[in-house]
Amino acid sequence: MKLLMIAFIGLAGCSSWHWEKRGALDGEYTRDEIFCKQQVYTTADGVVTKASVRRMHACMQAKGWQKVEN
Template identity: 60%
Template sequence: MKLLIPAMLVLSGCASWHWEKRGASAADYELDEKYCKLQAYSGTEGQVTKASVRRMHECLEGKGWSKVAN
């Protein structure tokens, strides 16, 4: 778990896209992101893999969020 947050910060710094959901606020995103991270990375012992990132993205998409180019 100690490696999860730094890894996510590195990955998010490289992104050329962001998440959007019509009518949603930044607080809505933070809540959904937190939920999806808990779901996707639970049991990964702090390791971020392509599969866990895909699960996290699928979770956000399932909650109505879409990737949008910056």
């Protein structure tokens, strides 16, 4: 029973989400994602850190995208 509780708590922490933007046109997500990745990761030597993920999310939000829980 304890193992089941631990597994449930672990899975609850792994909620999934996606980006949404009202009125987004075809290909707009891909363009915005590529732009933000270029802005954030080209100076990071390919290393992904919590700070770079926060900058990536901030860039996407500045482009009008919102994180939405699945």
